[in-house]
Amino acid sequence: MAKFFKYKTTADLEAENARLNLDLRFSDDLSPLSQPVTVGTRTVGNRWCIHPMEGCDGNLDGTPGELTFRRYQRFGGGGAKLIWGEACAVNDEGRANPRQIALNPRTRDEFAKLVEQTRQAHRDSLGDDSDLLFGLQLTHSGRYSVKPIIATHDPLLDPRTVVNKATGQKVTADYPIITDDELKRLVDDYVATAKLAVEVGFDFLDVKQCHRYLLNELLGARNRPGPYGGSFENRTRLAREIFTALKAVVPSNVLLATRMNGFDSIPYHKGDNDDGQPDPWTAPLANGWGMSESDPFTPDLAEPIRWVQEMRTLGVDLVNVALGNPYAQPHFGRPFEYPPPDGYESPEHPLTGVDRHFKCAEAVQRANPGLAIVGTGYSYLQEFFPQAGAANVRDGRITFVGVGRASLAQPDWVKQLQDNGKMDRKRVCRTFSYCTALMREKNHPLGQYPTGCPPFDKEAYGEIWKEVLELKVKK
Ligand SMILES: Cc1cc2nc3c(=O)[nH]c(=O)nc-3n(C[C@H](O)[C@H](O)[C@H](O)COP(=O)(O)O)c2cc1C
Ligand code: SF4
Structure with a gap:
């Protein structure tokens, strides 16, 4: 099994960076991360963002569950001033799993409690929450909804998209695509x-356009006929309609945001030596976002940058740049040391994946000076991600440092840095992918296991992890 991460100091990482010919930067001066910044009509107290991290721990009716409340209390008290709430379905059909949270009139009051308790935890721990922004990711899971709803036929993803778990039936050529009218009606949702x-x-409200969920699939739907496919204008149409409609109803103190893929790439599978290999493909590719029809491995950010520039004119003030598809090629989105169970060994040095994240976000930031951009890909750097974030903020490569898995392992890393000058080394995410493994485990009475960080949050997830391992042994 590959083991890449053997670095004891930032100097080791700098040497590796030079060897791999990357552009990773590190700075021991963490002060840029404490600088407040204006985003639209709001001020955010520091440059730390907790990425949207679904816990798959809601109740079947869409209300946040006990573990959801616990997670956000920990995030709230942790010290990051930008908390990007997780994927929340805009309607029942668009839920990715039966425990995904969903905001509607029936669940509204529990969401109000979630916001209040998160802010209270922040006040208890940090004193002031006037510079804390807590947002929500509005999602329709499209192809990855419990019953797949596809925006277009994708020759590479269709054969992997399960329609019926019991029979293993996959999407075939006669599977219907969501109609133009149905798409239009989603604006109301x-x-x-x-x-x-x-x-x-x-x-803030994030209209999610990443990870190949519905709006991301539309962005790349070159082969969809009609008003929502084909040209750039058509592929961005539904998101444009949504932002326009939101701008008309959302007050100016609530920001419009988006998490957008910079680059989709194509699916990978486990090949020789368990290493990831791209599925066989031919040019021109039927669809895809942030990549040319003839090269699905190199980001081509012309369209994503053009779209971000247009979204600014629609009122979007905050953009989080993501990559890839967590089901089809996890190494792009979440560079890892150990793969998730449905994955493969990293086909590239994971630092190359981190560097790709940093370069994509930098390109979007440089093309949009003054726009608040959140970067991704930091958890792989383990205890050195603050130094990387500080250098990236210092150099204007990014506005916010977005932290995903590492905030499950150590939600209070900002407090640790503030109080002790360093993170708690005993709770640093080692990118073991147990959290992704839990997410993929459906053999639970509610149809979905909750997820968190079993190795470093044993109190909540130790027993859950044991149970899942026992299930696997029984199988
Ligand atoms: C358990 C888990 C849940 C996630 N949930 C979401 C989500 O709800 N929305 C989203 O955009 N990304 C989600 N992600 C992706 C993360 O936000 C992040 O992009 C990814 O983990 C890479 O960042 P990292 O290297 O800091 O972990 C999730 C990732 C994990 C591991
Ligand atoms: S289970 Fe914990 S240590 Fe492993 S990748 Fe997830 S957050 Fe990191």
């Missing part, structure tokens, strides 16, 4: 959910 999100006190 986004508006209704956004209104409730504003009512319960969220500070």
